[in-house]
Amino acid sequence: MAVPIGVGDSAPRSLTVLQASPRAFCAGVERAIEIVELLLERQGAPVFVRKQIVHNVHVVRGLEARGAVFVEELDEVPDGATVVFSAHGVSPAVRRDAERRGLRVVDATCPLVAKVHAEARRFAGRGDTIILVGHRGHEESEGTLGEAPEQTIMVETVEDVQRLSVSGPVSYLMQTTLAVDEAAAVVDALKARFPDLRGPDSDDICYATTNRQNAVRAVAADADVILVVGSRNSSNSVRLVDVARRAGVKAYLIDDADAIDPLWVRDAKVIGLTAGASASPVLVSDVLEALRGYGDVKVLEREVAKEDVHFGLPSEVRSR
CATH class of the missing domain: 3.40.50.11270 (Rossmann fold)
Incomplete structure (x- = not known):
């Protein structure tokens, strides 16, 4: 467990925890x-x-x-x-x-992942080469690749785009959990290479990914350090760390409160707190409680969007 710094000091340390919203489960x-x-x-x-x-x-x-x-x-x-x-x-x-x-x-x-799969089948059906923007080896991208493996090429970076050798009609799709700004740069490079490039009817990057990244940017404007609750194999959680760091703020990915290194927050006056879409709100509450051990904490919320999305259950488990 992290050992608070300053416990026993004559005057409690004043600390602001700025919580990004939305955060945690999507x-x-x-x-x-x-x-x-x-x-x-x-x-x-x-x-x-x-x-x-x-x-x-x-x-x-x-x-x-x-x-x-x-x-x-x-x-x-x-x-x-x-x-x-x-x-x-x-x-x-x-x-x-x-x-x-x-x-x-x-x-x-996830229905939003299923949407990307449906797009892959549609693009393949009309004879396009599909450029999938995503991370190699990620389970979501592997599933999408499998919809039309002979017609799909994966790229991760602008440099990957420059190395492509493709003829005929070209379409693109994206993994739903990418960093929005990085993905946009890759798509811009694709459009430069392939002027007739076609894409999905609506954004592939899901609303929850976009909202959480926008919330991190809003928090980064005032935070000295940002803690992101999420596991290392969670693409959307890792992207939140990347977004914060690109905004010029120190950021750390933690599975839970026990992973907080006191040195990260020792000199911070404002600590940003968020969580990836696969992390439980309970874990965020635990981290907030742990931070109370570092001083007199004032909690503020920075909300950039409200989420009221709900997906129905499959028929196999739906109440009858």
Whole structure:
């Protein structure tokens, strides 16, 4: 546990915690977690989940404690068992494998990720080469690539775009959890290379990613340091750290309150606090409580958007 600095001083240290809003769970994450919880409640353990349901170590541990079993691939799931596909989506090849094995599939893919998959099928169907802007090896991008693997090329940077050799019609798609400004630079480079480039009808980067990044920018204007609650394999959480640092503020990714290094906040008067879309609000509350050990804390909220999005549950777990 982090050891507060200044405890025992004659005068309490004055400290402002500026909370970014929105922060923590988004609608897609809440939906995915609820699906696993309902299956555990109704059919009991074990409930198999391919990959982490969302990229957060505390969420995964909590569901494991209740009987969820997280596997890397479907060959670890017994024939005929129930398996949940994570919020990040899967390729058609994985779906075919599940059908072949007779598995009962409950799909927790975020509807905004499913939208990108549908766009990939549409673009491929009209004969385009698809440029997917994303991070290699990320589960979401792997699933999208699988929709049209022979027609899809992944790029991460402007330099990747410069190296492309493509003829014929070209379209682009994006991973939903990218840093908005970095993704825009890559798309601008694509448009410069391919004047007839076509893209999605609406932004692929999801509303929750955009809102949390905008909130971090708003907090960065006044913060001395920013703490981002989220796990290292959470793309959207890592991007929040990147956004804060590009705004000129020291920023650190922490799984929970125990990960706070006192040296990070020793000289800070204003600490920014936020959380990635896969991190629980409870973890944010725990961090805030830990920060109260560093002085006399005043908590302020900086809200850039209100979120009232809700995604319906799949039919397999919907109340009848």
